[in-house]
Amino acid sequence: MTPQTRPNVQTISPYIPGKPIDEVRRELGIKGAILKLASNENPLGPSRLAVKAMRKYLREVSQYPDDGCYLLGKRLALHLGVREDQLIFGNGSVEVIDFIIKSFVAPGDQVVMADQAFIMYKIAAKVADAKATMVPLKNFTHDLEAMARAVTPQTKVAVIANPNNPTGTMVSQEQARDFLKKVPESCLVVFDEAYYEYIRRTDFPDSIRMLADHPNLIILRTFSKIYGLAGMRVGYGIGHPDLVAAIRKVRLPFNVGLMSQVACQAALDDVKHLEASRQMNDLGKEFLYQQFDRTGLFYVPSEGNFILIDPKVDSDLLFTELQKLGVIVRPVKNYGFPTALRVTVGTMKQNKRLVRSLKTALRALRKKGS
Numbered sequence: 001m002t003p004q005t006r007p008n009v010q011t012i013s014p015y016i017p018g019k020p021i022d023e024v025r026r027e028l029g030i031k032g033a034i035l036k037l038a039s040n041e042n043p044l045g046p047s048r049l050a051v052k053a054m055r056k057y058l059r060e061v062s063q064y065p066d067d068g069c070y071l072l073g074k075r076l077a078l079h080l081g082v083r084e085d086q087l088i089f090g091n092g093s094v095e096v097i098d099f100i101i102k103s104f105v106a107p108g109d110q111v112v113m114a115d116q117a118f119i120m121y122k123i124a125a126k127v128a129d130a131k132a133t134m135v136p137l138k139n140f141t142h143d144l145e146a147m148a149r150a151v152t153p154q155t156k157v158a159v160i161a162n163p164n165n166p167t168g169t170m171v172s173q174e175q176a177r178d179f180l181k182k183v184p185e186s187c188l189v190v191f192d193e194a195y196y197e198y199i200r201r202t203d204f205p206d207s208i209r210m211l212a213d214h215p216n217l218i219i220l221r222t223f224s225k226i227y228g229l230a231g232m233r234v235g236y237g238i239g240h241p242d243l244v245a246a247i248r249k250v251r252l253p254f255n256v257g258l259m260s261q262v263a264c265q266a267a268l269d270d271v272k273h274l275e276a277s278r279q280m281n282d283l284g285k286e287f288l289y290q291q292f293d294r295t296g297l298f299y300v301p302s303e304g305n306f307i308l309i310d311p312k313v314d315s316d317l318l319f320t321e322l323q324k325l326g327v328i329v330r331p332v333k334n335y336g337f338p339t340a341l342r343v344t345v346g347t348m349k350q351n352k353r354l355v356r357s358l359k360t361a362l363r364a365l366r367k368k369g370s
């Protein structure tokens with residue numbers, strides 16, 4: 001008999017990433033430009049300062065990187081107004097999620113999450129042989145009252161994606177504060193704020209401030225989204241120094257590459273790139289909402305750089321039809337939205353192409369009678 005993985009691992013549905021451009025080109029033989037709006041990447045690309053910094057360090061890559069991310073930690077601590085020992089870096093924030101589950105969750109423990117939130121939480125819980133307690137969203141938003149009720153003495157971690165992926169909705173300062181008050185201190189609370197820098201709402205939780213009163217809180221952020229460095233794989237957690245020290249024990253050596261560290265340091269200096277990215281996203285969302293309203297396409301207003309749309313057709317068919325037009329989006333059937341797609345907000349030119357392609361693809365599907 002061939003080696004068998006653990007029973008819980010056998011039940012895992014693997015993470016489905018946004019389809020890469022090259023793969024679509026190969027499969028469909030598309031010659032023209034392919035537009036990928038499937039992974040919530042920054043359409044403006046990386047900061048020029050980050051690219052310049054990476055060029056400068058190209059010849060250093062025969063050396064191991066700084067294991068403790070000393071300089072990046074110093075720069076980021078200054079940027080966030082926290083201490084360096086409050087930071088833990090990962091190969092993307094997904095790795096920090098993995099560290100958290102590994103360090104706090106034993107087989108049979110519970111992890112509380114929303115049923116339609118970022119899918120990696122469920123996968124990490126399963127890998128740990130834990131029970132993922134899934135609390136239904138209310139109005140496409142985390143139902144924090146129900147989540148607090150779902151927390152039991154066996155709950156070691158509760159995760160809230162704020163804003164949520166794939167719905168783009170957020171919980172407010174008041175709701176977050178109320179949740180933290182209700183949950184026992186023995187339960188680690190994770191606020192996953194991967195899209196933090198896109199937020200405009202003033203009632204978004206000031207989560208870093210909350211750390212002082214809640215040593216069981218950890219905040220996750222990333223350089224993959226607004227900083228345009230998804231390919232460099234850097235995310236981080238911010239928490240109480242004791243919590244961070246505990247989690248650091250499970251980190252593998254050199255988990256953040258040398259080029260990644262210098263790119264992120266430089267990106268933090270590029271305020272112009274950040275602001276341009278934010279503004280482009282605001283304008284893009286406004287344009288897309290107008291277009292969707294005009295055609296009567298259902299969407300969920302988003303606080304991030306992506307929008308959940310529900311054209312009420314089989315999303316796999318629509319996804320395939322859009323691919324034929326050279327447009328890659330993300331079907332979200334695996335999140336329990338069988339007729340919806342998640343689209344990343346692009347440049348104005350890309351948004352216009354998305355709207356045109358959606359119309360063409362929906363027309364083609366109607367003609368086929370699906």
Ligand SMILES: Cc1ncc(COP(=O)(O)O)c(C=O)c1O
Binds near residue numbers: 040161224
């Ligand atoms: C809510 C949420 N958390 C975390 C991540 C992972 O980001 P990273 O690239 O930092 O691993 C994503 C990426 O899509 C996300 O949507």
